[in-house]
Amino acid sequence: MEPGRNRKNRMALLEAGRSMNRAFSVRELHTAARDAAPRLGLTTAYRTMERWREEGWAEEAGTRGGEAVYVLCAAQGHHHHVVCVDCGATALLEGCALEPARESARTAGFDLLDAALGSLPARCQACAGADEQSA
Amino acid sequence: MEPGRNRKNRMALLEAGRSMNRAFSVRELHTAARDAAPRLGLTTAYRTMERWREEGWAEEAGTRGGEAVYVLCAAQGHHHHVVCVDCGATALLEGCALEPARESARTAGFDLLDAALGSLPARCQACAGADEQSA
DNA sequence: TAGCATAATGACAACCGGTTTCACTATCGT
DNA sequence: ACGATAGTGAAACCGGTTGTCATTATGCTA
Numbered sequence: 001m002e003p004g005r006n007r008k009n010r011m012a013l014l015e016a017g018r019s020m021n022r023a024f025s026v027r028e029l030h031t032a033a034r035d036a037a038p039r040l041g042l043t044t045a046y047r048t049m050e051r052w053r054e055e056g057w058a059e060e061a062g063t064r065g066g067e068a069v070y071v072l073c074a075a076q077g078h079h080h081h082v083v084c085v086d087c088g089a090t091a092l093l094e095g096c097a098l099e100p101a102r103e104s105a106r107t108a109g110f111d112l113l114d115a116a117l118g119s120l121p122a123r124c125q126a127c128a129g130a131d132e133q134s135a
Numbered sequence: 136m137e138p139g140r141n142r143k144n145r146m147a148l149l150e151a152g153r154s155m156n157r158a159f160s161v162r163e164l165h166t167a168a169r170d171a172a173p174r175l176g177l178t179t180a181y182r183t184m185e186r187w188r189e190e191g192w193a194e195e196a197g198t199r200g201g202e203a204v205y206v207l208c209a210a211q212g213h214h215h216h217v218v219c220v221d222c223g224a225t226a227l228l229e230g231c232a233l234e235p236a237r238e239s240a241r242t243a244g245f246d247l248l249d250a251a252l253g254s255l256p257a258r259c260q261a262c263a264g265a266d267e268q269s270a
Numbered sequence: 271t272a273g274c275a276t277a278a279t280g281a282c283a284a285c286c287g288g289t290t291t292c293a294c295t296a297t298c299g300t
Numbered sequence: 301a302c303g304a305t306a307g308t309g310a311a312a313c314c315g316g317t318t319g320t321c322a323t324t325a326t327g328c329t330a
Contacts (some may be wrong), residue, residue: 009308014226026288041309046288062251066317067287080236091243097236101215101228101255108226110217110257119235121252122245142326144279162316176280181317201288202316 012037013048017058017072023088023119025067061119064088071119086127090119098125147172148183152193152207158223158254159235160202196254199223206254221262225254 016032017024030045040060049070052058058070061083071083071090081092098117105112151167152159159167165180184205187193193205196218206218206225216227231250240247 005169039309043309044291044307047307051186070136082240082243082247085248085251088196091168091245093236093239093243094234095239097239098233100235101232103231105233105255108217108228109260110219110226111259111263113220113256113258116220116256120240122181122240125244125246126239128246135238160316174280178280178282178318182278256294 008085009033009037009044010048012040013045015105017052020072022090023061023064023071023083025064025069027067059118061088061090062121073118078114079117080114080120082122083123084127085121085129086123089124089126093120111125144168144172144175144179145183147175148180155156155207155223157194157225158199158204158206158218160199160204162202194253196223196225197256208253213249215249215253215255218256219259220256220260221258221265224259224261228255 012033013029015036017029020028020032026045026049027042029049030040030042031044032041049058052072053060053070057074058072061069061071062085063069064085067102069083069088071081073079073081073092075092079092079095080096080098081090085092098112098114100116102112138202141156147168148164150162150171155163161180161184162177164184165175165177168175168180184193187207188205188228192209193207196204196206197220198204199220199245204218204223206212206216208227210227211249213231215231215233218225231249233247235250237247237249
């Protein structure tokens with residue numbers, strides 16, 4: 001993460017993203033970062049997220065309310081995590097739990113795109129409990 | 136699939152969807168069905184797809200070129216299939232290849248949403264070969 | 271068969287997330 | 301300082317999807 005230019009904005013976005021501790025949309029990131037950098041534009045937030053994805057710091061984790069949401073993850077190499085579709089809470093999975101699926105796909109003549117499965121949709125205990133209440 | 140009203144349009148859409156034999160967007164469905172029902176509107180295609188999803192005949196299988204794509208599947212009960220992200224080709228996976236992942240998620244306190252994982256992104260042999268050529 | 275209630279339809283407009291444009295600014299190297 | 305260039309942000313734009321609403325098709329009943 002080169003210091004580069006316009007350190008202020010980038011640092012505000014990075015700080016905001018890291019303090020989320022969950023999956024978040026670009027709009028949420030922008031709103032959070034504006035506390036520290038009021039003049040920050042939404043366009044820059046989108047461009048920064050695109051850059052983070054290119055550099056491997058972030059990956060898309062589905063959508064929530066029509067908006068794409070992303071997770072920050074510095075873990076290198078092959079890994080997967082689960083993301084609560086309701087609140088965005090995340091957890092890193094130990095080992096590669098998708099190897100059987102990959103093998104099964106292979107016998108069908110398909111190459112499973114693990115890269116697109118970095119984030120598996122799930123529901124955390126808190127949100128599952130809230131569901132039961134409202135039901 | 137109740138005969139219901141406006142049998143003509145629904146049958147044209149159903150026929151078009153079934154003859155696809157791959158994942159397709161609503162616009163593609165509409166275009167294909169128009170051969171048999173020229174006056175069919177795009178709005179109805181969208182509404183029909185929504186209905187199919189509610190009734191469990193179709194499920195979303197990601198996006199291609201900015202459009203959501205869907206797969207038709209009459210298989211009942213728990214199952215997963217792979218979908219080629221390039222051409223939309225599909226294959227049904229034997230057994231539940233995601234059980235290890237589900238178990239791994241559970242130990243992390245998350246409930247894996249198998250329903251949202253009905254279609255796993257992959258690449259078929261044909262498209263993988265085409266990739267090598269263009270590379 | 272005529273007439274009514276209602277689901278379904280389709281042209282069109284509105285909506286919304288996301289991207290592009292473009293004039294302007296901040297930063298770096300010299 | 302100063303020129304070159306990456307970065308920025310407001311606003312226009314884009315395309316997929318959804319909402320609106322007057323019209324039409326269908327089933328039911330008399």
